[in-house]
Structures are given as C-alpha cells and as structure tokens.
Amino acid sequence: MPLTPEQEAEIEDLRAAPKPTLRAVSEGAEAHLYKVHPVLDHGFVRMVDYMGDDSAICQAARVSYGRGTKSVSNDEGLIRYLMRHWHSTPFEMCELKLHVKLPVFVARQWIRHRTANVNEYSARYSILDREFYIPRAEDLAAQSAQNNQGRGDVLNPEESARVLQWLREDAMRSYDHYEAMISDTSPEGEGQQGLARELARMNLPANIYTQWYWKVDLHNLFHFLRLRADAHAQYEIRVYADAICEMVKDWVPMAYRAFEDYRLGGVTLSTMAVECLRRMLVGEEVTQETSGMSAREWREFQGVLKKHD
Amino acid sequence: MPLTPEQEAEIEDLRAAPKPTLRAVSEGAEAHLYKVHPVLDHGFVRMVDYMGDDSAICQAARVSYGRGTKSVSNDEGLIRYLMRHWHSTPFEMCELKLHVKLPVFVARQWIRHRTANVNEYSARYSILDREFYIPRAEDLAAQSAQNNQGRGDVLNPEESARVLQWLREDAMRSYDHYEAMISDTSPEGEGQQGLARELARMNLPANIYTQWYWKVDLHNLFHFLRLRADAHAQYEIRVYADAICEMVKDWVPMAYRAFEDYRLGGVTLSTMAVECLRRMLVGEEVTQETSGMSAREWREFQGVLKKHD
Amino acid sequence: MPLTPEQEAEIEDLRAAPKPTLRAVSEGAEAHLYKVHPVLDHGFVRMVDYMGDDSAICQAARVSYGRGTKSVSNDEGLIRYLMRHWHSTPFEMCELKLHVKLPVFVARQWIRHRTANVNEYSARYSILDREFYIPRAEDLAAQSAQNNQGRGDVLNPEESARVLQWLREDAMRSYDHYEAMISDTSPEGEGQQGLARELARMNLPANIYTQWYWKVDLHNLFHFLRLRADAHAQYEIRVYADAICEMVKDWVPMAYRAFEDYRLGGVTLSTMAVECLRRMLVGEEVTQETSGMSAREWREFQGVLKKHD
Amino acid sequence: MPLTPEQEAEIEDLRAAPKPTLRAVSEGAEAHLYKVHPVLDHGFVRMVDYMGDDSAICQAARVSYGRGTKSVSNDEGLIRYLMRHWHSTPFEMCELKLHVKLPVFVARQWIRHRTANVNEYSARYSILDREFYIPRAEDLAAQSAQNNQGRGDVLNPEESARVLQWLREDAMRSYDHYEAMISDTSPEGEGQQGLARELARMNLPANIYTQWYWKVDLHNLFHFLRLRADAHAQYEIRVYADAICEMVKDWVPMAYRAFEDYRLGGVTLSTMAVECLRRMLVGEEVTQETSGMSAREWREFQGVLKKHD
Known part of the structure; x- marks a missing residue:
C-alpha cells in the first residue's frame, strides 16, 4: 500500500476544497489532481498541478488577447497543424507537475530527460523507507538474443524463483545494515555515533524506491512519452509513461489525439x-x-x- | 491606448467567469490575471497564467504528499534558507505566463534569456501594427562618458527635438513603405502582386512594437529580474522588469521578499x-x-x- | 566586400600557424577554419572552432578509453544506428563554433533555437556599420496565396524596382540619422552631446547586418539544419543553413550522411x-x-x- | 588499479601522436589530455577534449575576426570584468569533455546539473564491473548534529570496522548474485536463460562504479565547481570537483583566477x-x-x- 492513512487524509483534504480561479481550467485534469495512480508494486504517479489546456495552446499560437479560441473544430485543426509541422513552442505553453514514486534504476533513466524541473527526496537529509521493487514472475525476462538492450522470453519457474529470492533477500539485508549503520545503537545494544546518511545510502540497491516532484512542459513531455511509452522502452519505465498518457489524454484531449496520430503511431522513413x-x-x-x-x-x-x- | 474596445471586452469576459479548481491558488495573482499593465508609450505586460504559490515551493522542497505547509512562519524560514543557499530547484516549481507588448530592440535583449518559452507574433504570417516606441524627452540621454554601454545626461531641448523628429518621421515613412509594399495596389492605384510579408518587414525599424507570450519558471524569472531590474540595465527593459516585480510580489510574497533581501539588494564580494x-x-x-x-x-x-x- | 584588408590579414595569420594538438582532428574541418563563406550580399559564415569528429561520436557512445574506433565500416554502422533510433546524446559530444554576419531579421529567427551559446556584437557599446541586406530582384517574391507564411511568384520588374528603391533609400536615410544622432556635431556643425547608442539603434531597420559568435552541439545543429535548410524555411535563413551544411559535411562526413538519409530526406508519416x-x-x-x-x-x-x- | 594494461596502451597511443591544428591550443590542457587523474579508490577523471582557451573568451566577447587578443594584460582585465559583472556568455564559448569513473550515488548528485551533455555506460547493454567504493576509515563520519545534511565527527574504530565490513560484504554478495542472475549457468551448473541485464542491475548497490562522458561549457562548469568544490558539498563529489579544478587552472589560467577571486572565494551578502x-x-x-x-x-x-x- 503506497500511502499511509495520514497521507490519504491529506489528499482528501486537498480534493475537498475547490477554490475559484480565473485561469484556464481543464475539467479532465481536475478529476486527476492529487489522486494516486499506482504503478509497479509500490510506486505511483500523482498530478500535483497543471497550467493551461487545449485552448491555451491556440491562444499562444495566435498570441491573442482573450481565450484564443475561435471554435472547437478550428482549434483542433490548428493543434493538428502545429503538431504535424513540428511547431513546438505553442505546446511549451502548457505545464504539468507530477509527484512520482519510482525505483532508483527507473529514476536514473528518467533523469536523462534534462528539460524538466526536479526535486528529489534527499537521502542526505532524510531516511529512505524500506520499499523495494520486486518484479512479478511474469516480468522476469531473459536477455534478448536479437536486441542487445532488450528482453526476450520469460524465465522458467525455477530460475525465476531463484532470482526473486536473491532480490528479496539482498534488499532486506542491505536495508537492515543501512538501518544499523545510521542507528545510535550498536548491534550489541550499546550507543554508537551513527553513520552520516549521505554515506549509509550507498549500501542500498537500485530497486529501492525514491520520490520526486517532476515538472515539465507539454512539448518536452510528449518527447518523453514518445520515447518511454514505446515498445522498445524498458517495461519498468513504460508503465509510468502509460500512466502519464492517461492523465494527458484527459488534460489536453485534442493535443493528445494529435500526439497519438503524428508521433506515437507515426513512423519516420529514410x-x-x-x-x-x-x-x-x-x-x-x-x-x-x-x-x-x-x-x-x-x-x-x-x-x-x-x-x- | 494599447487595447481596442474588443480586446478590453475579451479581457473583461475572462475576468468575469471564475471557475472552481483544486490547484494551489494565489489570491494576489488572481487580482492581476489578464489585466493590462501599461509600460512605455504603447507596451504592456499582462499575467496570463501562473502555477503554484509560496507553499508550492515548500511542498516541492519537502517532496510532500499534501500541501507541504507546516506553518506560515516555518514556510517563510524554509524559503529564505533555500534562497540564501542557492537551492534553486524548489523555485523552479512555480511558473508564470505573461503576454508582453514591447519594442523589437527590447525583445532582442530579452530573448537572450534562453531558459523560457516564447511564442512571438509572426511577421511572416501577419501584418504588424503602426506602433513605434518614441521616448519621452526626459528619457533621451547622451552616451555615458564613464560607462561604455550606459547613458549619461539628458539631451538639451534642441538636440532632443531633433532626435524625436527623426525617430517619428523615419518610423512613419518606413511604415508607409511597408504598407505600400505588401499592398495589392500600387502608388498609382493599379494592381500589384504585393511583396511577401517575410520580406517587407525588413524595412521596419527596431522601435516598432511586437508581442509575445513568455513563460518562465520562478528561479529563472528571478535571474532575469536581478539583471534587468538592476540600475545598469537599459531603461527601456528595466520598466518591464519593474512591472513584473510588482506582479511577483503579489503572486509569491514570501519568495519575493527573500529575493529582494538576498539578490536584488544583496551584493557579491570578491x-x-x-x-x-x-x-x-x-x-x-x-x-x-x-x-x-x-x-x-x-x-x-x-x-x-x-x-x- | 565583407572583410577589410586588416581582417583578411588576421585570418591569414591564423591559418598560417598550425600547432600540434593531441585532440581529435578533422582534416575536413581544418580546411574550413577561419575562412569566410559569403552569404547574401554582405553576410558570411566562418568556422572558428570545432570539437570532435566522427569517431568522437562513437567513442562517447561506447564510453571508451581510447579513440573508440573499431573499424571505419563499424563506426559508420553505429552512427547510422544512433541516428535512426534517435539516440541523440553521442551527437551532442561534438561542438561547432561559428562567426556569422547576418541581417537582424534573420538573427531574430535564428535565436529562437535556444540550445546554443551566443555572443552578439553589442549596439549598446559599439557603432553598427552601414551595411544593409538589399535582396536581388529575383528574390523579391509576392506573398503566397496557398501558404500563409510563404512566398509566391517573383514580382514583376516595375513593382520590384519600386520595392528596391524604398529599401535602399529608407536604409540610407535611417543610417544617416543614426550617425547624426550619436555624433558630437549637430547638422549645423555645432557641438552636441550625442544620443546614447543603446537608444539611437532603435532607428535602424531589420535589414541591417549584425554579427555573432554562435556555438552549438551537433545534435542541436542538426535540428536547426533540418528546420532551416528545409524548403519551407525563409530563403534568407536557408542560405545560411546551406552554407553550414557544406561545412558539416566536411567536418563529420559519416554523421552528415546519416543526417541526410534519415532527417533531411526522410519523412514522418502519421x-x-x-x-x-x-x-x-x-x-x-x-x-x-x-x-x-x-x-x-x-x-x-x-x-x-x-x-x- | 583503475586501468587495464590495454587501456593504458590505448591512452599512450593517443598521447604519442600529436597532429597539426589551426584551432586555439592551450598548452596547459594538452598536458592533461587522456591522462588518468585517480579519485577515490577506483574512480578517475580524464580530459578527453577541450575547445577554446583564455583568448577565445575575449575573442567571443569582442566578436572579433582574428584571435581577439589585444594584449595579455588587457585580456586578463576583460576576463575579470566579465566575471565580476556576471557576463556569462563569453565563458560559454569554451567547452570541456571529460571521461569520469564514479560511484552511482555520486553520479546521481552530479546529474542534477542539467546543462551538460552526458553519455553513460549502459547497464542495459553491458555488464558492470565488480568495483565498489569502500570509504577509508577516516572518511566515515557520523551524521552532523548541527547541519541536517552534513557530516560530523569521524566514527570510532569499532563502529567504523562494523560499517566497512557490511559495505564490503553486501557489495560482494550483491555482485555475486548479479553475476549469477545474468549467467547462462545455474548455481548447480545447469543451463539457464539468464536474466535481462536491465533487470539484474537493480540488485547492485549505489556504491558500484559507473562511467560517463560528460561535456560542459566553462560557464556551467564554473557553476558546478562553485557548488561542488564547496565545503558544504559531500566529500565524495568534492574530490572530483577538486580534480577538475586542477585541470581548469591549467587549461584557462586567467579565467580560473577570476573564478577563484569572484566566485570560489567570494561571498554574497544580503x-x-x-x-x-x-x-x-x-x-x-x-x-x-x-x-x-x-x-x-x-x-x-x-x-x-x-x-x-
């Protein structure tokens, strides 16, 4: 269960108190705000804030004084034209802020997308929780023979069981030692100084969960989704991209349809x-x-x- | 007068229709939304959208589940700590979108700040208006003797009058020719093809007004304001920076106070x-x-x- | 003539004095260094420095200790694979620095590509030269009827002559007044203070030439070239992109061929x-x-x- | 020992074959090229390439045709002026490319500096080496009582010994299991499919070493060094920053001195x-x-x- 009752209550509080605003409001996005969308065994994605909607894209493209909308069909035509002809700046006028909980090895892939803002939970400052990603047996695949960086067939049950046992045991033991190192009590129950957190964290494996706030504009988000919602992406990041796709579809439905037609489902030919x-x-x-x-x-x-x- | 009655009416419409939202709302920012803040003789700055408020900075810094606020005094302390110690990422979690009308020579300085999103009114596509920046006599200063890139004393009345006449006449004549070149009627009243707009614009001087949507995160906005609200900045961009400072002060008052204390009024010593x-x-x-x-x-x-x- | 004899001599000096280096050297790039490639009537592009070559792309992709090359055919295969599958980071490991002289309205389009480093000649500090872009008659085209932001047929001789006369006369008059405004002598030959340069420049039209140093990595350069060497780009920026293509072809021939096959000549289908x-x-x-x-x-x-x- | 004899030989080959170039050459940088500067127990920094030198900074600031140098003292004065007044773009005209071997937890801090280009050794594609950072006893410090994210006193010998044993044993066991999981032989010597590398890596702790090519311009490098060569930075990243400082001092000595005076040793007052x-x-x-x-x-x-x- 990713959330404590206290955290659930905090989220309920936030969702219970709408306030009036003069800004562009996306009904589809409002329905998602703060809610936890579970991903993998302990991870999640939550929409924390958004800026703009479909008509904000048109408003910026037209540099207009008012809402920028002429008519709905007109707006959709403009958005499709912009997407088809790689006019990226109007899409940069929308912004999304997410709270994500994810395994460290996924975070390391994700962070390569540099055009975004990130605040990660600090393991110099705070103590990480005992939460590790342990794949389901059906996600344990062999190294691909064709594709050097991909996966092949699912492991057979014995091999799979062996892998899962190692992953579980090593994670628990590493975390036990992490706790013991930062503790002010030694294994014999005597007082000790407690190793600095910034050092103790080095013992933790890459399947431990971390968290961050991640903020990105819609153009760069589409770029991220095209690469990470793709069949060649590693499964463990793809499930996050898929969850985000569902949110974006509700937030900016016209832009998302254009993205699907021209990017996700499109192909580039030499x-x-x-x-x-x-x-x-x-x-x-x-x-x-x-x-x-x-x-x-x-x-x-x-x-x-x-x-x- | 920078706005037509139609544009005024569009803005009134937008301000008349608040909608409920679950997002963080800044009362101070809501009061500014869409309103025109006049700058120079025909320019303006308008806040079109914003994301986040003071507590969103703390929420991101703490990577928290709920609002992130512990107490108001606690929040202000955290924000001041973050500003003092150059922890910039929490400030990147707020975003501001402006609609700006400005002379081209100011736009050329402004655009050097690359970490922002821009949609400019297209002079390949559209026809520019006959609006030029003509300085007030008291802003016509001589080249500085001390500072190679600054201004010195105000010009004497005769010299000033000469300058203003040239600026006005050259602007009007250039615009007359711009209009004549793109027209489908020749000066003799006969039909003509009309020069492509992307070419005709080259005849227009740098004091013509352009417009853009400009979106930036709070950290990069502070960087812009520190450089452009500074006494060494050119007057014609400083007045835009000053107008934006007034908005930011109302949008994120704690962050703005910290910015004033540690950046605007601060000094760096070797x-x-x-x-x-x-x-x-x-x-x-x-x-x-x-x-x-x-x-x-x-x-x-x-x-x-x-x-x- | 874009260069003075002194400038020509400076360039000759630089080309006359090779020094030994241990860095990757591209023979094709060395042949271009510092030379002026004329563009339009007074503009140019010059390669001022470069970092890396085709094998540096492979070296980075392989994170290797030595040169990174296994064999020439192997390198070309890897480069084509990286280009085809949008692996952009190895191309970012090469860097190009150019000195460009270009009309202001071209500079305004160019600068929208934000992922680059720019140092522009300062008109707050220095006095601009009396050099304006005046198109050739065959480049004076009418506004396109089909494409809202493009050009149609070439103007007929009378209309064309009218346009050219306006462009020339307005440029000269504006520059005369620019000089008169910053001068310490009034039109009547008496002393005057001289308007600050940062103000006087506002009278100059967008076809005046400016100059800058522009530095960009190969991935972002390819992105620029794909958009600006394209048939839909404005002719006056396309000729710069074409000139740069010729340099890149000699600097990193394998990467350029892959770029031609998969980007320039490729198409994206929905x-x-x-x-x-x-x-x-x-x-x-x-x-x-x-x-x-x-x-x-x-x-x-x-x-x-x-x-x- | 960080390098194999084959790797040493590759480096020797590269250093043995200078080639002529017309580009700006920094003698100080040439002396560093390709050489391994050991950092921590198994890490290193190597300069792989550089672009520009002190005079290239001046050349760009002056947008000059030739070398841009007027005189050495004049150049140093200009560089100090640029640094003091935060004119950052001329420093962006120099570029450095490094090959770095570093523990994953250091890499995770480092990568937060987004304005740089990175190619990391891929653990989806390749097998990581059995190399882990194990601190020296004198670097094992307790959590600081004053500073929430810093270190206090060095641990006493018993506690220190306990920590080191855990770090060593957990690293070895995790790596044994990593190897066993990706192997095509089971512990009983029978054939197995071998888990995909992209999954197996999740068992490896954050003190394992990774490698990357990292390329950055001088302005952003100075920003990195100011934060990471600072007394508040974690020791394990500071030693990398210190090693890079030594290289930069030799590469661009004037710029480095200005950086030391105005940034490293400077203070900002509110x-x-x-x-x-x-x-x-x-x-x-x-x-x-x-x-x-x-x-x-x-x-x-x-x-x-x-x-x-």
Whole structure:
C-alpha cells in the first residue's frame, strides 16, 4: 500500500476544497489532481498541478488577447497543424507537475530527460523507507538474443524463483545494515555515533524506491512519452509513461489525439525507404538487395509496412 | 491606448467567469490575471497564467504528499534558507505566463534569456501594427562618458527635438513603405502582386512594437529580474522588469521578499573585498593601493560600503 | 566586400600557424577554419572552432578509453544506428563554433533555437556599420496565396524596382540619422552631446547586418539544419543553413550522411498515412474520402508518394 | 588499479601522436589530455577534449575576426570584468569533455546539473564491473548534529570496522548474485536463460562504479565547481570537483583566477548584512538583536567576517 492513512487524509483534504480561479481550467485534469495512480508494486504517479489546456495552446499560437479560441473544430485543426509541422513552442505553453514514486534504476533513466524541473527526496537529509521493487514472475525476462538492450522470453519457474529470492533477500539485508549503520545503537545494544546518511545510502540497491516532484512542459513531455511509452522502452519505465498518457489524454484531449496520430503511431522513413515505397506503389518488386538498405533497416522497414496485417 | 474596445471586452469576459479548481491558488495573482499593465508609450505586460504559490515551493522542497505547509512562519524560514543557499530547484516549481507588448530592440535583449518559452507574433504570417516606441524627452540621454554601454545626461531641448523628429518621421515613412509594399495596389492605384510579408518587414525599424507570450519558471524569472531590474540595465527593459516585480510580489510574497533581501539588494564580494573588510573591521586603514584591487574594483567596493550614507 | 584588408590579414595569420594538438582532428574541418563563406550580399559564415569528429561520436557512445574506433565500416554502422533510433546524446559530444554576419531579421529567427551559446556584437557599446541586406530582384517574391507564411511568384520588374528603391533609400536615410544622432556635431556643425547608442539603434531597420559568435552541439545543429535548410524555411535563413551544411559535411562526413538519409530526406508519416500505405500496397484504391485525412494532409501525403515521378 | 594494461596502451597511443591544428591550443590542457587523474579508490577523471582557451573568451566577447587578443594584460582585465559583472556568455564559448569513473550515488548528485551533455555506460547493454567504493576509515563520519545534511565527527574504530565490513560484504554478495542472475549457468551448473541485464542491475548497490562522458561549457562548469568544490558539498563529489579544478587552472589560467577571486572565494551578502556592515564600519556596535537577521543568518554572517582570524 503506497500511502499511509495520514497521507490519504491529506489528499482528501486537498480534493475537498475547490477554490475559484480565473485561469484556464481543464475539467479532465481536475478529476486527476492529487489522486494516486499506482504503478509497479509500490510506486505511483500523482498530478500535483497543471497550467493551461487545449485552448491555451491556440491562444499562444495566435498570441491573442482573450481565450484564443475561435471554435472547437478550428482549434483542433490548428493543434493538428502545429503538431504535424513540428511547431513546438505553442505546446511549451502548457505545464504539468507530477509527484512520482519510482525505483532508483527507473529514476536514473528518467533523469536523462534534462528539460524538466526536479526535486528529489534527499537521502542526505532524510531516511529512505524500506520499499523495494520486486518484479512479478511474469516480468522476469531473459536477455534478448536479437536486441542487445532488450528482453526476450520469460524465465522458467525455477530460475525465476531463484532470482526473486536473491532480490528479496539482498534488499532486506542491505536495508537492515543501512538501518544499523545510521542507528545510535550498536548491534550489541550499546550507543554508537551513527553513520552520516549521505554515506549509509550507498549500501542500498537500485530497486529501492525514491520520490520526486517532476515538472515539465507539454512539448518536452510528449518527447518523453514518445520515447518511454514505446515498445522498445524498458517495461519498468513504460508503465509510468502509460500512466502519464492517461492523465494527458484527459488534460489536453485534442493535443493528445494529435500526439497519438503524428508521433506515437507515426513512423519516420529514410530517404531510401521513401524511394522504395514510390517504386513499390507503381508495381515494382523491391527486395533488400535492390533497396539500398542494410539487412537490419530492411527488417525494420518491413515491420512498418506489414504491421497489423 | 494599447487595447481596442474588443480586446478590453475579451479581457473583461475572462475576468468575469471564475471557475472552481483544486490547484494551489494565489489570491494576489488572481487580482492581476489578464489585466493590462501599461509600460512605455504603447507596451504592456499582462499575467496570463501562473502555477503554484509560496507553499508550492515548500511542498516541492519537502517532496510532500499534501500541501507541504507546516506553518506560515516555518514556510517563510524554509524559503529564505533555500534562497540564501542557492537551492534553486524548489523555485523552479512555480511558473508564470505573461503576454508582453514591447519594442523589437527590447525583445532582442530579452530573448537572450534562453531558459523560457516564447511564442512571438509572426511577421511572416501577419501584418504588424503602426506602433513605434518614441521616448519621452526626459528619457533621451547622451552616451555615458564613464560607462561604455550606459547613458549619461539628458539631451538639451534642441538636440532632443531633433532626435524625436527623426525617430517619428523615419518610423512613419518606413511604415508607409511597408504598407505600400505588401499592398495589392500600387502608388498609382493599379494592381500589384504585393511583396511577401517575410520580406517587407525588413524595412521596419527596431522601435516598432511586437508581442509575445513568455513563460518562465520562478528561479529563472528571478535571474532575469536581478539583471534587468538592476540600475545598469537599459531603461527601456528595466520598466518591464519593474512591472513584473510588482506582479511577483503579489503572486509569491514570501519568495519575493527573500529575493529582494538576498539578490536584488544583496551584493557579491570578491576574495579581496572580504579580506579588506576583515582588516577594516579590526580598525585597519585600507586604501586602494593596499587592497589588491584595481581602481575600478575599488570604486565599486566603495560604492557598496557607502551607499545611502 | 565583407572583410577589410586588416581582417583578411588576421585570418591569414591564423591559418598560417598550425600547432600540434593531441585532440581529435578533422582534416575536413581544418580546411574550413577561419575562412569566410559569403552569404547574401554582405553576410558570411566562418568556422572558428570545432570539437570532435566522427569517431568522437562513437567513442562517447561506447564510453571508451581510447579513440573508440573499431573499424571505419563499424563506426559508420553505429552512427547510422544512433541516428535512426534517435539516440541523440553521442551527437551532442561534438561542438561547432561559428562567426556569422547576418541581417537582424534573420538573427531574430535564428535565436529562437535556444540550445546554443551566443555572443552578439553589442549596439549598446559599439557603432553598427552601414551595411544593409538589399535582396536581388529575383528574390523579391509576392506573398503566397496557398501558404500563409510563404512566398509566391517573383514580382514583376516595375513593382520590384519600386520595392528596391524604398529599401535602399529608407536604409540610407535611417543610417544617416543614426550617425547624426550619436555624433558630437549637430547638422549645423555645432557641438552636441550625442544620443546614447543603446537608444539611437532603435532607428535602424531589420535589414541591417549584425554579427555573432554562435556555438552549438551537433545534435542541436542538426535540428536547426533540418528546420532551416528545409524548403519551407525563409530563403534568407536557408542560405545560411546551406552554407553550414557544406561545412558539416566536411567536418563529420559519416554523421552528415546519416543526417541526410534519415532527417533531411526522410519523412514522418502519421498513423492514418501508414494505414493508407498498407492498404495501397495490397492493391486497394485509397482516396482522400476513405483515408481519414483532411484535404490538406492528403495533399501533403500525395506529395510524399509522388515526388520526383 | 583503475586501468587495464590495454587501456593504458590505448591512452599512450593517443598521447604519442600529436597532429597539426589551426584551432586555439592551450598548452596547459594538452598536458592533461587522456591522462588518468585517480579519485577515490577506483574512480578517475580524464580530459578527453577541450575547445577554446583564455583568448577565445575575449575573442567571443569582442566578436572579433582574428584571435581577439589585444594584449595579455588587457585580456586578463576583460576576463575579470566579465566575471565580476556576471557576463556569462563569453565563458560559454569554451567547452570541456571529460571521461569520469564514479560511484552511482555520486553520479546521481552530479546529474542534477542539467546543462551538460552526458553519455553513460549502459547497464542495459553491458555488464558492470565488480568495483565498489569502500570509504577509508577516516572518511566515515557520523551524521552532523548541527547541519541536517552534513557530516560530523569521524566514527570510532569499532563502529567504523562494523560499517566497512557490511559495505564490503553486501557489495560482494550483491555482485555475486548479479553475476549469477545474468549467467547462462545455474548455481548447480545447469543451463539457464539468464536474466535481462536491465533487470539484474537493480540488485547492485549505489556504491558500484559507473562511467560517463560528460561535456560542459566553462560557464556551467564554473557553476558546478562553485557548488561542488564547496565545503558544504559531500566529500565524495568534492574530490572530483577538486580534480577538475586542477585541470581548469591549467587549461584557462586567467579565467580560473577570476573564478577563484569572484566566485570560489567570494561571498554574497544580503541587504541586511550590507546594512550591518555599513553601521559597523562607522563604529556602531551591532548584535544579532539589532541586525534584523535570524540566529542562523547571524552565525553565517559572523563566519564571513571572522574567517581566518
């Protein structure tokens, strides 16, 4: 259970007290505010604040005095045009603030997206909780044979059981020692000084949970989601991206639809691939040999053309 | 008058329709929303949206589940601590969106602050209005003799009159030609094709007004204000910075007070200056010769010590 | 002529004195260093410094101890893989520093690319030269009827002559007054104070030339080039992008080829477009009506499929 | 020993083959290139590339055609002026690329400095080495009683021995299990699939070493060094900052001296502190009560005035 009753109560308090505002309000986002969306075994994503809505994108694109909206269909057309032609600045005019609880190894991937603001729970200052990500057996996959950085088949039950036992035991033992090191009591019950927290944390494995506030504009969020909600992303970060997608869909529904059509579901083709397509569309037979592509590129190209057949 | 009656009406509409929100609300900011704060002869600053308030800074610093506030005095203490010790990330958790109308030469200085989001009115797409910044006579100053990039005394009336006449006439003539070039009618009243707007704009001088939406987080806004609300900044950008200071003071009063105390009114002293101070405080007489500073640094140092005497 | 004999001599001096270095050296880049590549009537681009080469991209991608190169073909394969899969960080490990002279209205577009370092010639501090961009008659195009922000047909000779005369006369008159305003002599030959430069510059039109040092990493440079070397970019910035492309081609030839194949010549297709393609490739007749696309999107899609037929 | 003989040989090869270049060359930086500067027990910093030198800062500040140098003393004066007045863009014109080996918990602090380019060794792709940071006994300090995020006294020998044993044993056991999980052989010697590396890494504690290429401009590097070479920074990152300071001192000696004088050794005083100083300098007795400062601020202020007495 990720939240204590006190934390639940705090969230209820916040949701119980709407206040009037003159700012752009997104009904879809209001429904999400502060609520915990569980992710993995102990993690979550919560929307803490947002700025702007679909019409704020149009308002900025038009540099207008009022709401910027002409008509709903007109707005959607403009948003789709902006997305299709990579006009990114109007999307930067919306902003999202999230509270995320996530394993450290996921946090290390996430933080590579530098165009965002972050406040992480400080382990120099505070004591981390005894919470570790232990995968479900069905998520324990073997190293992929094809893809050097991906996963292959699910492990068989014995191997899987062995892995889970190590993960659990090592996490518990590391945390026991972490606690013992920062304690003012020695294992024999005598007083001790207690190791500095900034040092003791080094004993904790990368599946321990951390937390942060993460704030990002919509353009950079879409970039993050395109990479991390993708089938090639590591499962443990993808589930966070998926949870965020659900929020964004409700917050800025027009922008999200355009994002789905032109980015998430879109594909980028190389000069060679476009040339092949043109030949294929006039009836020419094209093979890898006559395509000018490498074997790997050809395979990827075939994947684009045949998907869902 | 910067606004048309239609624009005034649009703004009134926006201010007349508060909606409920669960987000952090700053009463001080709500009072500013959408209103026009005139700057220079035709310019303005308007607050279009904001995210967060003083307690959102504390909430992020504490990575808390609820509002993050413990007590008001506690919050102010935390904010002052964060400002004093250059912990900038909690301030990045607040965001401000402004609509600004400003002369192009001011826009060119402003845009050097890169950590912000901008949507500018497009002169490739739209036709610019006939509005130019013409300084008041009392703002027409001579080149400074001391400071290579500053201003000295106010021009005498004759010189000033000459300057103003040139500025006005050149602006009007350039705009006449701009209009004539993009028109579908020639000066003789015959049809013409009309030059592309993206080309015609090159004839317009740098005192023409442009507009943009500008969005920035509070940390970067403070950085902008420290440089641009400073006595060394060009007057024409300083008046915009001053207008923004008034808004920020009402939006996040605790953070603004800390900013005033530790940044705006604060000074940075070099190793040599600190060493001199220590000697002076124990009664030693220190001169430029014995200070280790250059003449210019010594003058600046004296300015710090003697100000307001 | 963009350079004075003194400037030419300074450049010759720099090119005459190679020094030994242990850093990665790109022969192709060395041939460009400091040389002036003229652009438009008075502008130029010069490469002032560079960091890294093709193998530095691989070295960073592999986090290797030595040069990082395994074999030339292996390096090219890796670079193409990184480009195809949007792994941008290795390209960020190369850096280019340019000295550019360009009209102010081009500089205003250029500066919107924020992820770069800029030092511009200061018109608060220094006096701008009497150099203005005056287009060639064949570059004077009418506003496009189809595309709201583009150009259509070239103006006819009479209209063109009218435009050129206005541009030339307004530029000269504005500059005459700029000089007169900052001068210590009045038009009547008497002494005057001389208006501050930071004010006088406001009278200068947007086709005056400015200069800057611009430094950018290769990933962000590619992003700039993709947008600005594109057919939809304004001609006056595209010629700068084209000149930079020639330098990059010589500096990092493998990376540039990958950029050409996957970005410059590549296309991004939406979910609907990919779906249509799949149907077309199995022989189905698809029309705009059955495509799910808007008229405009369908036209763009047809453009991709039929180009060069 | 951080390097294998093969790695040492690669470095020797790189250092043995100087090539001619026309770019700015810093003799001080050349002496460092590729060499390993050991930090902590298994870490290091190596300079992999640099762009620019002291005169490149002046060249950019002056937007000059040639080297930009007028005279050495003139250059140093300009650099000091730029530093003192927070003109940061000329310093951004120099760039440094480092190869760093560092414990994961240090990497997590380091990466918060977002304005830099990073390529980290991928633990999804590759297998991490069995190398862990184990502090020296004299670096094992207790949690500070005064400062919530700092260290106090060194632990006594018994407590210290206990901590070191836990750190060593937990690291070895976690790594044994990491190896066993990714292996294609089970503990009983039978075949197994081998857990995906991206999952197995979650068992490794934060004192394991990772590596990255890190590239940053000089302005942002100075910001990093000011925060991380500071007495309040955690010891384990400070030793990296110190090692980098030694390199920067040799690479751009003038800029480094200005940085030392105005940033590293400088102090920022608040409005209240400056006011107190003025009163004290005219002989007034000022106490915390009459200063307007909180107890903590007053203590910090006293520290500035009395240091080194």
